[in-house]
Each structure stands twice: as C-alpha cells, then as structure tokens.
Amino acid sequence: MGAEDIHKVITDTIWTILIASGPTLLVAMGVGLCIALFQALTSVQEMTLTFVPKVAAIFVTVAICLPLIYSALTKLTDQSFDLIISGGL
Structure with missing residues (x-):
C-alpha cells in the first residue's frame, strides 16, 4: 500500500x-x-430558548x-474491509 492509497483512504474518511455530520451541523x-437574531431583536435572554x-x-x-x-x-466500512481482506491495509 503506497502513499496514494493511504491518501485516498484518509480523503474518503474525511469526506x-x-x-x-454536515446536515446536522448546518441545521x-x-x-x-435564528434564535440569536431573535434574542438580539427582542432582548430576551432565556437559556432554554437557545437549547430546546x-x-x-x-x-x-x-x-x-x-x-x-x-x-x-456503510460504503466507507465496506471499502475498509475490502482493503483489509485484500491485504492492502
């Protein structure tokens, strides 16, 4: 397993x-x-308003x-297990 293969595994893992996690973090x-804007406009500083x-x-x-x-x-896991089985990792 060369440097290119390791780079591909790391890149696939990061992607x-x-x-x-992207959709959850964006939401x-x-x-x-939106809540911060609402609090700034109304001067309401309630902690549960941000949390709930x-x-x-x-x-x-x-x-x-x-x-x-x-x-x-599942796709990443299958790729990783295929690399392990083939002896590439």
Missing part, C-alpha cells in the same frame, strides 16, 4: 465524516443563528438524514 448552526429548539431540530435532522448517514458509513 464521509463531512457527509454524515444546528442555522437554528442557533436546537436539540429538537438536531433530533429531527438526524431522523430525516439517517438513511444518508447509514449509506455513507
């Missing part, structure tokens, strides 16, 4: 992490930004994106 960031909607949005996003996350992780 899988970004694909699996959390968007909800947090963000957690609910994350759970809904994970539930919706679960097939995408599963397929991305």
